[in-house]
Amino acid sequence: MTTTRQVAPDATSDGVPPARQARPAEERHATELAFLAAYDDGPRPPGWALTPRAVVTFICGSGGEPLELPKGRRSGADVTTPGDGTPGDGQAPPSRLVVEAKFVGERALVERCVVTLAGERGLLLVGEPGTAKSMLSELLAAAVCGTSALTVQGTAGTTEDAFRYGWNYALLLAQGPSPQALVASPVLTAMRSGRVARVEEITRCLPEVQDALVSILSDRRVSVPELAGTPDAQVAAAPGFTVIATANLRDRGVSEMSAALKRRFNFETVNPIADPEAETALVRGQATAVVGRAGAAFRVDDAVLDALVTVFRDLRSGRSAEGWDVERPGTVMSTAEAVQVAASLGVAAAYLPSGDVLDLVPGHLLGVVRKDDPADHSRLLGYWDGPVRRRAEDGSAMWRRLWDLRENLR
Missing domain, CATH: 3.40.50.300 (P-loop containing nucleotide triphosphate hydrolases)
Structure with missing residues (x-):
């Protein structure tokens, strides 16, 4: 005999809204939006919730510096770390807040x-x-x-x-x-x-x-x-x-x-991210969030992430960081794809731990490049025979290990 567990679609048994895989930006960042609405009371275009200057700050962040409400508008407890994104609950915004950067770009x-x-x-x-x-x-x-x-x-x-x-x-x-x-x-x-x-x-x-x-x-x-x-x-x-x-x-x-x-x-x-460090940080943050939603901690070494992002950047631009020519695949080697591969590595490390997570990188990369043009398989092999091999010969243990994994691309 089997039983079916029924779950209410709109609330849990204690009346708390159920968890969701994704929430809209206005809910994720409700604390920051409420704070910025109180922080900047300058002129606003008709119908706008924030001033144009506050909109830019919301997207680009406050540069790690805490913003403080003017004394006449202060209420609530001090918060000196980025907002937790809790949906608005009717409470007054904090009087002090660091606004996190949400978009990596100009x-x-x-x-x-x-x-x-x-x-x-x-x-x-x-x-x-x-x-x-x-x-x-x-x-x-x-x-x-x-x-x-x-x-x-x-x-x-x-x-x-x-x-x-x-x-x-x-x-x-x-x-x-x-x-x-x-x-x-x-x-x-x-x-x-x-x-x-x-x-x-x-x-x-x-x-x-x-x-x-x-x-x-x-x-x-x-x-x-x-x-x-x-x-x-x-x-x-x-x-x-x-x-x-x-x-x-x-x-x-x-x-x-x-x-x-x-x-x-x-x-x-909107161009690809120019700064490799900024792209690596973004991939790490986004992948950590994905793995967190899967109920696990993100345990992928920074060195593996650096190598992963380097591969994506080289193949995307057609030129390695050292200036070596690379044949670009037909598929788009985007930051979003890098996030998905990093998240897959994180989930595998959490739930299917078996050896070094680096061993999984070639297989996931092959899954990315095979989406459009079958010839991209040979282009990925060409990348392994070029920059990966040359870096391995220069003495990098990380790239030497990746070179040894070339057979996983067949």
Whole structure:
């Protein structure tokens, strides 16, 4: 006889909300958002939850320095470490807080993004896959309007309804076109409330679907002809409404944007992380979080992570740190992929400990490069025969061990 354990979807037995694999940025960083709202009371664009300067600080951090609320706005206990991201519980923000950096990239890029949004212009984040475009979009939306949830995921099957509106057909058949039967899209909801709408992978949408945004971004209103003659026949955008979209520069099955739509967006390119130390720290932090959610501690040596990130950077750029030429694989060797490999190593070390975790690196790398072009297998072997072998010959024990593992790539 078997029994089935039923779990309430919205609460545990003691009324506490259940754990989730991922929480939106506005929940993860609620303490920091509340603090910055009280910390900087300067001028804010209409509808903004924070000042533009506070938005930049939220994303780029306070440089490790604690910020202090002015005495007239102080309440709560001092906190001198980064916020724990506990969702807002109605308590006053702390009077002292170090704001953690959440995006590894140029501060000038973030500032340009904030200026674009403050001017209510559409923002398009473009770049290689895995460069944190979606994360930056989420952080910007959470800081500007308090929610990142008004999101459309672009696909080849996305219809114009995702940008405008649809209908509850049961109500439509029962009472005809009415405001109650109308189902607002995330974009239309953002227009009504003066918030930021996000469109992920906009170039995966068909051109005629993309162009539904042209009139929205230029006229700032949506007509609902089915409700003609009623006050709801036209929805005008409230102050603060704008759109953040993302697009990959290197992807298959994408649709070219029309010239008219391109003119409605300010393009900003999100590049791979330039600093190897910063990338290694990011990979370590993100992988630690993933393994932590899996219920284990992250126990991968820093030397292994350094070697892993070095491999990704060499293959991504086509040149090793020493200046040796490397044949680039067709697949994208992104930081996001490096995080996934590091997390897999951490999970294996925690739950399947058997020998040196370094022994697992070649197999995971092979899993990454085989995603697109079968010829990438030989390119990875070529990398082993080049930089890996040369570093091993220079006396590095770490690279010597990796060289010895070449057979694991076959």
